[in-house]
Amino acid sequence: MPWQKSWLDTRWRFVIPLLVLVLNVWGLLFEYPRVAELLRTVQLQPDALSETGALGRAILESVSAERTYRGYVWYQWFRNNLSQLGTLMAVLLGSGNLLSGSTGAGTLFTLSLPRSRDAWVAARAAVGLGELLILIAIPSLEIVLVSPLIGQSYALSDAAVQVVCAFGVCAAFFSLAVLLSTIFVDTWRPFLIAGGSAVIVSLVESQLALNGPFRVMSGATYFAGGVVPWVGLTISAAIAIGLLYSAAFNLSRQDF
Amino acid sequence: MLFRLNPSSGVPVYLQLMEQVKHAVDTGALRSGDQLPGIRSLAEELVINPNTVAKAYRELEHEGVIELRHGSGAFVTAGSGRRKQTDKIRAAQEIVIGAIEKLRARGVTDDEIRRLFEAELAGLTRTGGQRD
Amino acid sequence: MTDAWAVETVDLKKSYGDTEALRGLDLQVPRGSLCGLLGRNGAGKTTTLKVLLGMTRPTSGAARVLGLAADNRSDSVRIRQRTGFVSEDKDLYDAMTVDEIVRFAASLYPTWRKDVEDRYRRAFELPHHRRVQELSRGTRTKLALLLALSRGAELLVLDEPTSGLDPAATEEVLQALVSHVASDEVTVLLSSHHLPHIEQVADRVVIVDGGKAVVAGPLEDLRESYRRIQLVFADAAPQPTLRASGAIRSERRGRVLTVVCRSGLDQVLAELRPLNAVAVEVMPMSLKEIFFESVNGER
Numbered sequence: 287m288p289w290q291k292s293w294l295d296t297r298w299r300f301v302i303p304l305l306v307l308v309l310n311v312w313g314l315l316f317e318y319p320r321v322a323e324l325l326r327t328v329q330l331q332p333d334a335l336s337e338t339g340a341l342g343r344a345i346l347e348s349v350s351a352e353r354t355y356r357g358y359v360w361y362q363w364f365r366n367n368l369s370q371l372g373t374l375m376a377v378l379l380g381s382g383n384l385l386s387g388s389t390g391a392g393t394l395f396t397l398s399l400p401r402s403r404d405a406w407v408a409a410r411a412a413v414g415l416g417e418l419l420i421l422i423a424i425p426s427l428e429i430v431l432v433s434p435l436i437g438q439s440y441a442l443s444d445a446a447v448q449v450v451c452a453f454g455v456c457a458a459f460f461s462l463a464v465l466l467s468t469i470f471v472d473t474w475r476p477f478l479i480a481g482g483s484a485v486i487v488s489l490v491e492s493q494l495a496l497n498g499p500f501r502v503m504s505g506a507t508y509f510a511g512g513v514v515p516w517v518g519l520t521i522s523a524a525i526a527i528g529l530l531y532s533a534a535f536n537l538s539r540q541d542f
Numbered sequence: 543m544l545f546r547l548n549p550s551s552g553v554p555v556y557l558q559l560m561e562q563v564k565h566a567v568d569t570g571a572l573r574s575g576d577q578l579p580g581i582r583s584l585a586e587e588l589v590i591n592p593n594t595v596a597k598a599y600r601e602l603e604h605e606g607v608i609e610l611r612h613g614s615g616a617f618v619t620a621g622s623g624r625r626k627q628t629d630k631i632r633a634a635q636e637i638v639i640g641a642i643e644k645l646r647a648r649g650v651t652d653d654e655i656r657r658l659f660e661a662e663l664a665g666l667t668r669t670g671g672q673r674d
Numbered sequence: 675m676t677d678a679w680a681v682e683t684v685d686l687k688k689s690y691g692d693t694e695a696l697r698g699l700d701l702q703v704p705r706g707s708l709c710g711l712l713g714r715n716g717a718g719k720t721t722t723l724k725v726l727l728g729m730t731r732p733t734s735g736a737a738r739v740l741g742l743a744a745d746n747r748s749d750s751v752r753i754r755q756r757t758g759f760v761s762e763d764k765d766l767y768d769a770m771t772v773d774e775i776v777r778f779a780a781s782l783y784p785t786w787r788k789d790v791e792d793r794y795r796r797a798f799e800l801p802h803h804r805r806v807q808e809l810s811r812g813t814r815t816k817l818a819l820l821l822a823l824s825r826g827a828e829l830l831v832l833d834e835p836t837s838g839l840d841p842a843a844t845e846e847v848l849q850a851l852v853s854h855v856a857s858d859e860v861t862v863l864l865s866s867h868h869l870p871h872i873e874q875v876a877d878r879v880v881i882v883d884g885g886k887a888v889v890a891g892p893l894e895d896l897r898e899s900y901r902r903i904q905l906v907f908a909d910a911a912p913q914p915t916l917r918a919s920g921a922i923r924s925e926r927r928g929r930v931l932t933v934v935c936r937s938g939l940d941q942v943l944a945e946l947r948p949l950n951a952v953a954v955e956v957m958p959m960s961l962k963e964i965f966f967e968s969v970n971g972e973r
Contacts, residue, residue, distance in 0.1 A: 287781050294770070387767030389807065395766050397729045398759035399782050402751050538747070541690075541730040549874045550960045554897055582856035589848045591708055591877045592856040597894075660956045 288401055288409035295388050296379055300417040303375050307425040310371070314362050315432050318355065325352055340492050355438045357509075359429055364448045365504040368422065372503070373484045375421050376456040379414040380463025381477040384537065390472070397542055407464070407534040414460055422452045447514060451505035454519040458499070459484050461529035468536040547588055555590055559598040564607055567618060578608060578616040679738070680705045680829050680861035681726060686735035687885075688721055695721040697885035698735065703863050703878065705828075708855045710872035710893075711865040713882035714969055719865040720762055722882070723833050726863075727759055740829060755783070758822030762833040764814050768807035772800050772817060776824075785826030794820040794850065812843040819847060823854060830854070832864040836871050848875050873961040883969040893961070900959040900967075903933040903942065905951035912949055918942045922967060934959075934967050 328349060351357035351365075382388075384406050385396040396406065426445045433440045459480060466476035491498035501507075502518030545562045549555050566572040578584070581599065585592040599616050602608045608616050645655050681703040688696040696718045703709045713719050724730040726739050728750030737744040739753045767775055776795075780786045794800075798816040801809075809817065815835065822830055830851070836844045852875050854860045866872050872879065879896060881889035889896070905911065911931040916924060920938030924931060931951075935942045939956070946954075959967075 290778060290781065291767075294774075387769055389768040391807075392765055392767040394724075394729065394759075394761040394763075398727055398754060398757075398761070399779075400751055400755040401782070402747060542724065550870055550962070553958070554894065556894075582853070585856050586849055586853045589845055589852055589874060591852065591875050593877045594894075657955045657957060661954045 288405050289413050291387075291396075291406075292409045292413035295382060296413065296417060299375075299378050300421065303371070303378075304421055304424060307368075307371060307421060308428060310367060311363065311425040311428045312432065314367070315359075315429065315436055318358055318436055318438070321352065321358065322355075325349065340495070343495065344492070351509075355433075356440065356444065359433075359440055360448075360504075360509045363426070363429065364452065364509075365506070368425070368448075368452055369500055369503050372418075372422055372452050372456045373459050373488075374481065376418050376460040377463045377477055377480040377484065379417055380410075380460040380480065381467055382473040383471055384410050384464070384467055384533075385542075386471075393542060403537045404534045407468075407530065407537060410464060411461075411530050414464070415457055418456055418460055419449075419453050422456065423449050426452075447508050448505045451508065451515060451519065452503050454522045455499045455503035458522045458526040458529070461526040461533070465529045465533040465536065468533045468540075545584075545588060547590065549590065555594045556598040556601065559588075559595065560602055560607075563598070563602055567607060572618050574618050574620045576618045577614075578618070580615055678705065679703060680707075681709075681737075681739050681863055683722070683725075683737045684735055686722070686725065686737055687733045688718075688725065688730065689733045694885055696725075696732070696735075699882065699885060700887055701880055701890070703861060703880075705861050706855070706859055707878045708851065708862045708876050709864070709878040709880060710876035711863060711880050711882060712867065712869065712872060712965060713865075714867065717882045717969070718885040719882055720833055723759075723831050723863070723865060726831060727754065727757065755785075756827055757829045757831060758825045758827035759830075760815075760818045760822050760832045760835055762837075764811075764818045766806045766814065766818060766821075769805060771803050771805050772809075773802045775806060775817070776821065779821045779825070783825045787824050787826045790826075791820065791824040794823060797850070798846065811838045812840060815839060816843065816847065819850065823850065828860060830860060830862045830864075832862065834866055835864055836866060836868055844871065851875060869960075869962045869965055879961070881965060881968045889964070889968045896964060897958060897961075899937045899939070900964050901935045901939050902957045902959050902963070903935060903946065904955045904957065905931045905933070905946060905949065906953040907931065907949075908952050914945070914949065916942065916945050918945055921945075936967075 348361055351361040383390065383393070385393045385403075397403075426449050429440050430442050430445050462483065463476050463480040466479055467473075470476055470479075487498065488500050490496070491500050497518075499518070499522065502515045502522065505515065507513040507515050545559060547555055547558050547562075551558075563572070563578070572578070578599070579587065581592050581595045585595045588595075599608065599610060603610050603616075606619060609619050610616050642655060646652075650658075679702050681701060683699050683701040686696050686699040686701070687694070699718065699722060701711075701722070711719050711722070721730060725732050725737050726744050728744055728747075731745050740756055742749040742753050744750060744753060767778075770778065776791065780788075780791070794816075798813070798820060800813065800817055800820065806814065806817065815838070819832075819835060822832070832851075835847055835851075839847065848871060851862055851864070855862055864872075864876075873893070876893055878891065879889070879893050880887050907929045909929065911926045911929050913924065913926045913931070916933065918935075918938055918941040920935050921933055921942045922936050923934040926932075931949075933942060933946065943956075
């Protein structure tokens with residue numbers, strides 16, 4: 287079945303990052319006690335910091351958030367690590383020719399099989415998004431389960447909302463990589479272009495202090511005031527769906 | 543069954559097969575009542591198109607060399623089948639056999655013999671040309 | 675257009691930018707036949723086969739496979755449910771093992787024939803756990819063929835199935851095809867530039883040149899109607915203009931005139947009779963000779 291092929295093509299890109307993320311969380315959590323102690327000794331000048339631009343703002347945000355455990359988890363994991371790694375994983379899972387096997391050969395074999403070209407796009411989307419969701423959810427769930435081991439607790443509801451926010455936006459980057467994969471035959475160009483675009487968007491967003499996709503991804507409004515960024519997530523979902531449809535349309539018009 | 547066919551020789555494959563079956567009957571390699579291989583298995587064995595085998599078998603049946611029993615297969619007819627041919631054909635065959643033997647005795651090759659017959663049948667060599 | 679044809683194209687055209695790969699190809703392949711598609715490189719054979727499988731869309735013209743439209747998306751899926759294909763490069767998933775790719779293919783065809791799969795696994799001696807990219811060319815071709823044959827397909831479309839194979843492997847492949855045509859009422863359309871192989875197993879032939887079908891029909895008919903006539907003269911041979919439509923070429927060399935006749939032998943001979951040749955030979959032509967008479971270019 288087509289999903290089997292998508293799974294076989296991407297399984298290592300899924301398993302290894304999953305291990306990396308799980309270990310990353312583990313390390314993060316066990317560092318908390320030392321960080322907490324360090325932060326108690328830090329004094330900040332908020333006004334002076336805000337005036338120094340993006341870096342200053344980041345330091346301010348970081349220190350003020352990390353004074354609590356919930357804030358530490360939010361800042362280090364959801365806002366930083368997961369956002370970066372999650373976007374990277376999304377783009378990686380979405381890249382790569384949809385019709386060929388993992389070595390690049392086999393396109394005509396795929397096209398000779400009794401499935402429509404749409405089916406192959408759907409299989410890549412379903413498997414890739416499934417893998418992406420697991421990559422985001424499992425480490426985040428790990429936080430809830432492991433926190434008691436360091437004498438802390440993290441709410442499952444918090445983790446769930448953050449996972450939805452991260453997944454919602456990462457899915458759009460995944461879909462961008464999929465569309466690019468129907469334009470370029472190799473794996474590298476979709477990855478680099480989609481990844482590059484993500485980097486540019488994130489830089490612009492942080493430099494100009496905009497309320498952009500990465501802010502939605504990190505669930506900042508939820509962390510700060512319990513407000514789920516529904517508008518941002520809806521737009522993201524619409525973009526993801528639009529990009530996937532474009533990918534299917536593009537593929538259906540090609541000659542091989 | 544050992545038949546050797548040459549698809550590129552210019553002689554239709556089904557004719558080659560027919561000749562070889564008849565030769566096998568003449569030399570006693572195939573006797574009355576012997577069963578020939580099925581169309582499919584012979585096609586597979588010789589790696590030729592099954593229709594070619596089918597055509598050869600049909601023509602052999604028409605000439606009375608074999609009979610095709612519905613459902614059972616192809617069998618060499620009793621009395622090597624030549625009895626079913628008309629006297630005319632049999633006499634003609636004897637003339638052809640004699641002519642070919644004479645020509646071979648003169649050192650004329652089989653290919654040359656074939657071409658001479660074809661040309662003669664095409665009616666060209668008697669068009670008032672100079673001949674030795 | 676009728677359903678008696680397993681494959682039918684009418685005035686099929688395909689252009690890639692400025693290049694015209696197909697310029698109005700007419701093709702009919704009856705059900706149950708083993709049809710050879712012949713032509714030089716670049717004549718349009720592979721393009722034709724890809725159009726039939728829905729991999730390439732025609733610029734204009736019609737292509738029907740098993741009664742369905744090849745350029746209609748949903749029809750094309752149905753065509754591929756009933757068709758087995760082997761591409762020119764024997765394109766497969768290199769990273770999978772033999773077992774994995776067979777199981778993958780089997781999962782997609784409800785009509786998969788396990789008995790056929792087992793038969794060819796043994797006959798072709800395919801190693802279970804070797805990766806596709808590690809297989810020799812011949813073994814890879816045999817694997818591709820097994821995948822096509824085991825689908826339980828009504829039609830096999832094969833692009834150069836014997837290219838690069840040693841004589842033993844070639845014979846095995848041809849034997850498998852002959853066996854399937856005989857027993858399973860399968861239609862086979864194979865493209866090749868190995869004329870002897872086609873001559874051996876095909877009952878029908880289509881010669882493609884410059885994106886068009888220049889010769890088509892049952893192989894037996896072709897072999898019965900093409901003739902090479904050689905006339906020897908006492909002095910320099912004449913170079914007559916022959917009006918009979920069956921004469922496609924005449925060539926004079928010294929005292930010998932050669933006329934190639936495609937049909938209507940009697941009319942051609944009637945025109946040659948008054949020339950008073952000293953000796954005449956009428957010879958049949960092999961498929962190779964017929965091929966070279968039909969396509970342009972150097973011999």
